[in-house]
Amino acid sequence: MSRPAHPDLAALAGMRVHGLDLSYFTGKLQAYLRYCELPFEFVDMDTAGMRRAARATGMAQMPAIELADGRWMTDTTAIIDWIEARRSGPEVTPRDPALRFYSLLLEDYADEWLWRPALHYRWSFQPDTALMGRRIAAEMLRDVPGPLGLRTALIIARQKRKYVRGDGITPATRGAVEDLYRRTLAALETTLATRPFLLGARPSLADYGFMGSMFRHFSLDPTPARIMRDTAPAVFEWVARMWNARASALADGALLDAVPDDWSPFLAEAATGYLPCLAANAEAAAAGQATFAVTLQGVDWRLPVNLNRVHCLKALQTAFAALPADVAAAVRARLETAGAWAPLWRVTAPDIGFDPEGRLPFLTPETAWASAFAPRRRRPVHDGAAR
Numbered sequence: 001m002s003r004p005a006h007p008d009l010a011a012l013a014g015m016r017v018h019g020l021d022l023s024y025f026t027g028k029l030q031a032y033l034r035y036c037e038l039p040f041e042f043v044d045m046d047t048a049g050m051r052r053a054a055r056a057t058g059m060a061q062m063p064a065i066e067l068a069d070g071r072w073m074t075d076t077t078a079i080i081d082w083i084e085a086r087r088s089g090p091e092v093t094p095r096d097p098a099l100r101f102y103s104l105l106l107e108d109y110a111d112e113w114l115w116r117p118a119l120h121y122r123w124s125f126q127p128d129t130a131l132m133g134r135r136i137a138a139e140m141l142r143d144v145p146g147p148l149g150l151r152t153a154l155i156i157a158r159q160k161r162k163y164v165r166g167d168g169i170t171p172a173t174r175g176a177v178e179d180l181y182r183r184t185l186a187a188l189e190t191t192l193a194t195r196p197f198l199l200g201a202r203p204s205l206a207d208y209g210f211m212g213s214m215f216r217h218f219s220l221d222p223t224p225a226r227i228m229r230d231t232a233p234a235v236f237e238w239v240a241r242m243w244n245a246r247a248s249a250l251a252d253g254a255l256l257d258a259v260p261d262d263w264s265p266f267l268a269e270a271a272t273g274y275l276p277c278l279a280a281n282a283e284a285a286a287a288g289q290a291t292f293a294v295t296l297q298g299v300d301w302r303l304p305v306n307l308n309r310v311h312c313l314k315a316l317q318t319a320f321a322a323l324p325a326d327v328a329a330a331v332r333a334r335l336e337t338a339g340a341w342a343p344l345w346r347v348t349a350p351d352i353g354f355d356p357e358g359r360l361p362f363l364t365p366e367t368a369w370a371s372a373f374a375p376r377r378r379r380p381v382h383d384g385a386a387r
Protein backbone atom coordinates (compact mmCIF):
# COMPACT_ATOMS: atom_id res chain seq x y z
CA MET A 1 0.00 0.00 0.00
CA SER A 2 1.41 3.36 -0.87
CA ARG A 3 1.07 6.28 1.49
CA PRO A 4 -0.51 9.61 0.48
CA ALA A 5 1.76 12.18 -1.14
CA HIS A 6 3.10 14.85 1.23
CA PRO A 7 1.69 18.42 0.90
CA ASP A 8 5.27 19.77 0.42
CA LEU A 9 5.18 18.29 -3.08
CA ALA A 10 2.72 20.99 -4.15
CA ALA A 11 5.76 23.31 -4.28
CA LEU A 12 6.92 21.40 -7.40
CA ALA A 13 3.88 22.50 -9.45
CA GLY A 14 5.10 24.69 -12.29
CA MET A 15 8.79 23.83 -11.69
CA ARG A 16 11.39 24.73 -14.30
CA VAL A 17 14.32 22.34 -14.81
CA HIS A 18 17.39 24.23 -16.03
CA GLY A 19 19.91 22.04 -17.81
CA LEU A 20 21.03 20.81 -21.21
CA ASP A 21 19.79 18.05 -23.45
CA LEU A 22 23.32 16.60 -23.50
CA SER A 23 24.14 16.72 -19.81
CA TYR A 24 24.86 13.66 -17.65
CA PHE A 25 23.12 14.76 -14.47
CA THR A 26 20.33 16.61 -16.29
CA GLY A 27 19.41 13.37 -18.09
CA LYS A 28 19.38 11.47 -14.80
CA LEU A 29 16.99 13.99 -13.23
CA GLN A 30 14.73 14.22 -16.28
CA ALA A 31 14.34 10.42 -16.34
CA TYR A 32 13.46 10.39 -12.63
CA LEU A 33 10.89 13.21 -12.90
CA ARG A 34 9.30 11.51 -15.92
CA TYR A 35 9.02 8.27 -13.93
CA CYS A 36 7.35 10.15 -11.06
CA GLU A 37 5.05 11.83 -13.59
CA LEU A 38 5.89 15.22 -12.13
CA PRO A 39 5.47 17.77 -14.93
CA PHE A 40 8.17 20.39 -15.52
CA GLU A 41 9.18 23.00 -18.02
CA PHE A 42 12.65 22.34 -19.46
CA VAL A 43 14.87 25.40 -19.89
CA ASP A 44 18.05 25.05 -21.98
CA MET A 45 20.86 26.68 -19.99
CA ASP A 46 23.11 29.23 -21.61
CA THR A 47 26.02 30.82 -19.74
CA ALA A 48 23.74 33.49 -18.26
CA GLY A 49 21.39 30.73 -17.10
CA MET A 50 24.29 28.94 -15.42
CA ARG A 51 25.31 32.15 -13.63
CA ARG A 52 21.70 32.71 -12.56
CA ALA A 53 21.46 29.18 -11.13
CA ALA A 54 24.80 29.65 -9.35
CA ARG A 55 23.60 32.93 -7.85
CA ALA A 56 20.47 31.16 -6.61
CA THR A 57 22.03 27.92 -5.31
CA GLY A 58 25.69 28.70 -4.66
CA MET A 59 26.59 25.88 -7.08
CA ALA A 60 27.67 26.42 -10.70
CA GLN A 61 26.28 23.13 -11.92
CA MET A 62 23.37 21.66 -13.82
CA PRO A 63 20.63 20.64 -13.47
CA ALA A 64 18.97 23.12 -11.14
CA ILE A 65 15.25 23.31 -10.40
CA GLU A 66 13.54 26.68 -10.05
CA LEU A 67 10.30 26.54 -8.09
CA ALA A 68 7.33 28.86 -8.54
CA ASP A 69 7.78 30.11 -4.95
CA GLY A 70 11.27 31.39 -5.82
CA ARG A 71 13.27 28.60 -4.17
CA TRP A 72 15.82 26.55 -6.12
CA MET A 73 16.92 22.94 -5.76
CA THR A 74 20.34 21.54 -6.62
CA ASP A 75 22.14 18.16 -6.64
CA THR A 76 20.27 15.24 -8.21
CA THR A 77 20.94 12.85 -5.31
CA ALA A 78 19.53 15.31 -2.79
CA ILE A 79 16.60 16.24 -5.06
CA ILE A 80 15.63 12.59 -5.55
CA ASP A 81 15.98 11.94 -1.82
CA TRP A 82 13.73 14.91 -0.98
CA ILE A 83 11.05 13.90 -3.47
CA GLU A 84 11.20 10.21 -2.51
CA ALA A 85 10.57 11.09 1.14
CA ARG A 86 7.36 12.84 0.10
CA ARG A 87 5.78 11.14 -2.92
CA SER A 88 3.48 8.18 -2.81
CA GLY A 89 4.76 4.88 -4.25
CA PRO A 90 5.88 2.89 -6.10
CA GLU A 91 9.07 4.14 -4.47
CA VAL A 92 12.43 4.33 -6.18
CA THR A 93 14.39 4.32 -2.92
CA PRO A 94 13.85 0.89 -1.34
CA ARG A 95 12.12 1.04 2.05
CA ASP A 96 14.21 -1.83 3.44
CA PRO A 97 17.12 -0.10 5.25
CA ALA A 98 19.85 -2.47 3.99
CA LEU A 99 18.67 -2.24 0.40
CA ARG A 100 18.36 1.50 0.77
CA PHE A 101 22.00 1.70 1.86
CA TYR A 102 23.23 -0.48 -1.03
CA SER A 103 21.13 1.56 -3.45
CA LEU A 104 22.65 4.82 -2.20
CA LEU A 105 26.09 3.25 -2.55
CA LEU A 106 25.41 2.15 -6.11
CA GLU A 107 23.83 5.47 -7.07
CA ASP A 108 26.82 7.36 -5.73
CA TYR A 109 29.31 4.90 -7.22
CA ALA A 110 27.72 5.12 -10.66
CA ASP A 111 27.23 8.92 -10.52
CA GLU A 112 30.85 9.56 -9.70
CA TRP A 113 32.93 6.62 -10.92
CA LEU A 114 31.56 6.43 -14.46
CA TRP A 115 32.05 10.16 -14.85
CA ARG A 116 35.69 9.79 -15.96
CA PRO A 117 35.00 7.24 -18.74
CA ALA A 118 31.95 9.24 -19.86
CA LEU A 119 34.01 12.42 -20.19
CA HIS A 120 36.95 10.54 -21.70
CA TYR A 121 34.90 9.10 -24.56
CA ARG A 122 33.29 12.48 -25.23
CA TRP A 123 36.50 14.53 -25.17
CA SER A 124 39.27 12.12 -26.29
CA PHE A 125 37.80 10.76 -29.53
CA GLN A 126 37.69 13.03 -32.56
CA PRO A 127 34.14 12.31 -33.85
CA ASP A 128 32.66 12.67 -30.37
CA THR A 129 34.66 15.81 -29.60
CA ALA A 130 33.74 17.49 -32.89
CA LEU A 131 30.05 16.70 -32.50
CA MET A 132 29.64 17.55 -28.85
CA GLY A 133 31.97 20.57 -28.95
CA ARG A 134 29.83 22.01 -31.72
CA ARG A 135 26.63 21.25 -29.83
CA ILE A 136 27.78 22.87 -26.58
CA ALA A 137 29.06 25.88 -28.51
CA ALA A 138 25.68 26.26 -30.23
CA GLU A 139 23.55 25.51 -27.18
CA MET A 140 25.15 26.49 -23.88
CA LEU A 141 27.45 29.11 -25.41
CA ARG A 142 24.73 30.63 -27.59
CA ASP A 143 24.91 33.85 -25.56
CA VAL A 144 28.70 34.13 -25.97
CA PRO A 145 29.70 36.49 -28.81
CA GLY A 146 31.99 35.27 -31.57
CA PRO A 147 31.94 32.78 -34.43
CA LEU A 148 30.63 29.28 -33.75
CA GLY A 149 33.98 27.74 -34.78
CA LEU A 150 35.85 29.77 -32.19
CA ARG A 151 33.36 28.94 -29.44
CA THR A 152 33.65 25.27 -30.42
CA ALA A 153 37.45 25.37 -30.21
CA LEU A 154 37.33 27.10 -26.84
CA ILE A 155 34.93 24.63 -25.25
CA ILE A 156 36.83 21.63 -26.62
CA ALA A 157 40.10 23.00 -25.22
CA ARG A 158 38.45 23.65 -21.84
CA GLN A 159 36.89 20.20 -21.58
CA LYS A 160 40.10 18.39 -22.56
CA ARG A 161 42.09 20.45 -20.07
CA LYS A 162 39.61 19.90 -17.25
CA TYR A 163 38.13 16.46 -17.82
CA VAL A 164 40.81 14.56 -19.74
CA ARG A 165 44.29 15.80 -18.79
CA GLY A 166 42.98 17.44 -15.60
CA ASP A 167 41.27 14.24 -14.48
CA GLY A 168 44.34 12.02 -14.66
CA ILE A 169 43.80 10.60 -18.16
CA THR A 170 47.16 9.96 -19.83
CA PRO A 171 48.46 7.39 -22.31
CA ALA A 172 49.32 5.27 -19.24
CA THR A 173 45.82 5.41 -17.68
CA ARG A 174 43.43 5.56 -20.62
CA GLY A 175 43.35 1.78 -21.03
CA ALA A 176 42.04 1.47 -17.46
CA VAL A 177 39.35 4.07 -18.17
CA GLU A 178 38.15 2.20 -21.25
CA ASP A 179 38.31 -1.18 -19.49
CA LEU A 180 36.04 0.15 -16.75
CA TYR A 181 33.42 1.08 -19.36
CA ARG A 182 33.57 -2.36 -20.98
CA ARG A 183 33.44 -4.18 -17.63
CA THR A 184 30.46 -2.07 -16.57
CA LEU A 185 28.59 -2.87 -19.77
CA ALA A 186 29.29 -6.59 -19.28
CA ALA A 187 28.06 -6.54 -15.67
CA LEU A 188 24.90 -4.60 -16.58
CA GLU A 189 24.25 -6.92 -19.50
CA THR A 190 24.33 -9.89 -17.11
CA THR A 191 21.94 -8.23 -14.66
CA LEU A 192 19.52 -7.12 -17.36
CA ALA A 193 19.38 -10.63 -18.81
CA THR A 194 17.27 -11.67 -15.81
CA ARG A 195 15.09 -8.62 -15.06
CA PRO A 196 14.10 -5.32 -16.68
CA PHE A 197 15.70 -3.01 -14.08
CA LEU A 198 18.67 -3.37 -11.74
CA LEU A 199 16.65 -4.28 -8.66
CA GLY A 200 13.56 -5.84 -10.17
CA ALA A 201 10.49 -4.98 -12.18
CA ARG A 202 10.64 -1.22 -11.78
CA PRO A 203 13.42 1.38 -11.59
CA SER A 204 15.24 2.01 -8.32
CA LEU A 205 17.87 4.47 -7.19
CA ALA A 206 20.69 2.36 -8.63
CA ASP A 207 19.12 2.57 -12.10
CA TYR A 208 19.07 6.37 -11.87
CA GLY A 209 22.73 6.36 -10.82
CA PHE A 210 23.72 4.45 -13.96
CA MET A 211 21.34 6.48 -16.12
CA GLY A 212 23.57 9.60 -15.90
CA SER A 213 26.46 8.13 -17.85
CA MET A 214 24.59 5.49 -19.84
CA PHE A 215 21.98 7.84 -21.27
CA ARG A 216 23.45 11.18 -22.29
CA HIS A 217 27.01 9.96 -22.83
CA PHE A 218 27.48 6.25 -23.50
CA SER A 219 24.30 5.54 -25.49
CA LEU A 220 24.45 8.75 -27.53
CA ASP A 221 28.08 9.82 -28.06
CA PRO A 222 29.30 8.05 -31.22
CA THR A 223 32.28 6.05 -29.93
CA PRO A 224 30.84 4.58 -26.69
CA ALA A 225 27.41 4.17 -28.31
CA ARG A 226 28.88 1.90 -30.93
CA ILE A 227 30.58 -0.19 -28.24
CA MET A 228 27.25 -0.38 -26.37
CA ARG A 229 25.29 -1.43 -29.47
CA ASP A 230 27.91 -4.02 -30.42
CA THR A 231 28.53 -5.56 -26.99
CA ALA A 232 25.61 -4.69 -24.70
CA PRO A 233 22.29 -4.45 -26.58
CA ALA A 234 20.33 -5.13 -23.38
CA VAL A 235 21.89 -2.01 -21.84
CA PHE A 236 20.93 -0.02 -24.94
CA GLU A 237 17.36 -1.29 -24.56
CA TRP A 238 17.36 -0.54 -20.80
CA VAL A 239 18.27 3.12 -21.46
CA ALA A 240 15.11 3.52 -23.56
CA ARG A 241 13.08 1.51 -21.02
CA MET A 242 14.25 3.87 -18.28
CA TRP A 243 13.27 6.90 -20.35
CA ASN A 244 9.83 5.44 -20.96
CA ALA A 245 9.22 4.14 -17.41
CA ARG A 246 6.16 5.55 -15.62
CA ALA A 247 5.31 4.88 -11.98
CA SER A 248 1.59 4.58 -12.74
CA ALA A 249 2.27 1.78 -15.23
CA LEU A 250 4.71 -0.05 -12.95
CA ALA A 251 2.80 0.11 -9.67
CA ASP A 252 2.70 -3.70 -9.50
CA GLY A 253 6.38 -4.11 -10.36
CA ALA A 254 8.15 -5.51 -7.31
CA LEU A 255 11.70 -4.82 -6.19
CA LEU A 256 13.89 -7.70 -4.97
CA ASP A 257 14.08 -8.08 -1.20
CA ALA A 258 17.85 -8.61 -0.98
CA VAL A 259 20.95 -7.41 -2.79
CA PRO A 260 21.30 -9.63 -5.86
CA ASP A 261 24.52 -11.57 -6.46
CA ASP A 262 24.89 -9.90 -9.83
CA TRP A 263 25.59 -6.58 -8.08
CA SER A 264 28.89 -8.10 -6.88
CA PRO A 265 30.90 -6.71 -9.82
CA PHE A 266 29.78 -3.17 -8.89
CA LEU A 267 30.63 -3.72 -5.23
CA ALA A 268 34.03 -5.05 -6.32
CA GLU A 269 34.67 -1.95 -8.46
CA ALA A 270 33.66 0.25 -5.54
CA ALA A 271 35.94 -1.74 -3.24
CA THR A 272 39.02 -1.54 -5.45
CA GLY A 273 38.46 1.71 -7.32
CA TYR A 274 35.88 4.21 -6.12
CA LEU A 275 36.07 3.91 -2.32
CA PRO A 276 39.89 3.90 -2.07
CA CYS A 277 39.83 6.95 -4.32
CA LEU A 278 37.25 8.67 -2.07
CA ALA A 279 39.49 7.97 0.95
CA ALA A 280 42.63 9.34 -0.72
CA ASN A 281 40.67 12.37 -1.97
CA ALA A 282 39.30 13.07 1.53
CA GLU A 283 42.76 12.80 3.06
CA ALA A 284 44.19 15.20 0.47
CA ALA A 285 41.30 17.64 0.98
CA ALA A 286 41.92 17.61 4.75
CA ALA A 287 45.60 18.39 4.08
CA GLY A 288 44.62 21.29 1.80
CA GLN A 289 46.22 19.72 -1.29
CA ALA A 290 45.07 20.49 -4.83
CA THR A 291 45.95 17.05 -6.23
CA PHE A 292 46.83 13.61 -4.89
CA ALA A 293 48.51 10.42 -6.03
CA VAL A 294 46.77 7.09 -5.67
CA THR A 295 47.24 3.56 -7.04
CA LEU A 296 43.97 1.86 -7.95
CA GLN A 297 43.65 -1.62 -9.45
CA GLY A 298 47.40 -1.56 -10.20
CA VAL A 299 47.30 1.78 -12.04
CA ASP A 300 49.03 4.92 -10.77
CA TRP A 301 46.96 8.10 -10.89
CA ARG A 302 47.48 11.78 -10.19
CA LEU A 303 44.01 13.24 -9.59
CA PRO A 304 42.56 16.63 -8.64
CA VAL A 305 41.03 16.96 -5.17
CA ASN A 306 37.25 17.06 -5.56
CA LEU A 307 35.34 18.62 -2.66
CA ASN A 308 32.04 17.23 -3.90
CA ARG A 309 33.45 13.74 -3.39
CA VAL A 310 34.39 14.52 0.21
CA HIS A 311 30.69 15.20 0.64
CA CYS A 312 29.95 11.86 -1.12
CA LEU A 313 32.12 9.96 1.39
CA LYS A 314 30.48 11.77 4.28
CA ALA A 315 27.01 10.94 2.93
CA LEU A 316 27.86 7.23 2.65
CA GLN A 317 29.37 7.11 6.13
CA THR A 318 26.35 8.96 7.55
CA ALA A 319 23.92 6.59 5.79
CA PHE A 320 25.74 3.58 7.22
CA ALA A 321 25.84 5.07 10.72
CA ALA A 322 22.05 5.55 10.61
CA LEU A 323 21.35 1.83 10.05
CA PRO A 324 19.74 -0.12 12.91
CA ALA A 325 22.36 -2.28 14.69
CA ASP A 326 21.24 -5.67 13.31
CA VAL A 327 21.00 -4.34 9.76
CA ALA A 328 24.38 -2.62 10.11
CA ALA A 329 26.01 -5.89 11.15
CA ALA A 330 24.66 -7.73 8.10
CA VAL A 331 25.60 -4.89 5.73
CA ARG A 332 29.06 -4.73 7.24
CA ALA A 333 29.57 -8.47 6.75
CA ARG A 334 28.62 -8.22 3.06
CA LEU A 335 30.83 -5.15 2.53
CA GLU A 336 33.73 -6.98 4.21
CA THR A 337 33.27 -9.94 1.88
CA ALA A 338 33.32 -7.51 -1.06
CA GLY A 339 36.44 -5.77 0.31
CA ALA A 340 34.45 -2.51 0.50
CA TRP A 341 34.31 -2.08 4.28
CA ALA A 342 37.95 -1.10 4.91
CA PRO A 343 38.12 1.58 2.17
CA LEU A 344 34.74 3.00 3.25
CA TRP A 345 36.14 3.70 6.73
CA ARG A 346 39.85 4.20 6.09
CA VAL A 347 39.37 7.96 6.42
CA THR A 348 36.61 9.72 8.35
CA ALA A 349 35.31 12.34 5.94
CA PRO A 350 36.74 15.68 7.13
CA ASP A 351 34.44 18.65 7.62
CA ILE A 352 34.94 20.84 4.56
CA GLY A 353 32.21 23.29 5.59
CA PHE A 354 29.83 22.27 2.79
CA ASP A 355 26.09 22.55 3.52
CA PRO A 356 26.72 23.05 7.26
CA GLU A 357 23.01 23.32 8.09
CA GLY A 358 21.96 20.25 6.08
CA ARG A 359 19.76 22.26 3.74
CA LEU A 360 20.32 20.28 0.54
CA PRO A 361 18.63 20.30 -1.94
CA PHE A 362 17.61 23.89 -1.09
CA LEU A 363 21.07 25.47 -1.04
CA THR A 364 21.73 29.18 -1.42
CA PRO A 365 25.08 30.98 -1.72
CA GLU A 366 24.66 31.95 1.94
CA THR A 367 24.02 28.40 3.17
CA ALA A 368 26.21 26.34 0.79
CA TRP A 369 29.45 26.91 2.72
CA ALA A 370 30.13 27.60 6.41
CA SER A 371 31.45 31.13 6.86
CA ALA A 372 34.23 29.87 9.15
CA PHE A 373 35.90 28.03 6.28
CA ALA A 374 38.68 29.55 4.28
CA PRO A 375 37.58 31.56 1.22
CA ARG A 376 39.14 28.99 -1.14
CA ARG A 377 36.51 26.54 0.10
CA ARG A 378 33.66 28.97 -0.28
CA ARG A 379 33.78 28.73 -4.06
CA PRO A 380 31.23 26.50 -5.80
CA VAL A 381 32.15 22.82 -5.89
CA HIS A 382 32.08 23.13 -9.67
CA ASP A 383 33.17 26.20 -11.48
CA GLY A 384 32.17 26.17 -15.06
CA ALA A 385 30.29 25.04 -18.09
CA ALA A 386 28.48 21.94 -19.22
CA ARG A 387 29.95 18.51 -19.48
Ligand SMILES: N[C@@H](CCC(=O)N[C@@H](CS)C(=O)NCC(=O)O)C(=O)O
Pocket (backbone or CB within 6 Å): 023, 024, 025, 026, 060, 061, 062, 063, 074, 075, 076, 077, 308, 382, 383, 384, 385, 386, 387
Ligand atom coordinates in the same frame (compact mmCIF):
# COMPACT_ATOMS: atom_id res chain seq x y z
N1 LIG B 1 26.28 16.02 -7.81
C1 LIG B 1 25.70 16.92 -8.77
C2 LIG B 1 26.59 16.98 -10.01
C3 LIG B 1 26.11 17.93 -11.07
C4 LIG B 1 27.15 18.13 -12.16
O1 LIG B 1 28.33 17.86 -11.97
N2 LIG B 1 26.68 18.61 -13.32
C5 LIG B 1 27.58 18.89 -14.44
C6 LIG B 1 26.86 18.73 -15.75
S1 LIG B 1 26.29 17.10 -16.05
C7 LIG B 1 28.04 20.33 -14.37
O2 LIG B 1 27.25 21.20 -14.17
N3 LIG B 1 29.34 20.56 -14.52
C8 LIG B 1 29.92 21.85 -14.45
C9 LIG B 1 31.23 21.96 -15.20
O3 LIG B 1 31.46 21.23 -16.15
O4 LIG B 1 32.02 22.81 -14.83
C10 LIG B 1 24.29 16.44 -9.10
O5 LIG B 1 23.97 15.29 -8.84
O6 LIG B 1 23.47 17.25 -9.57
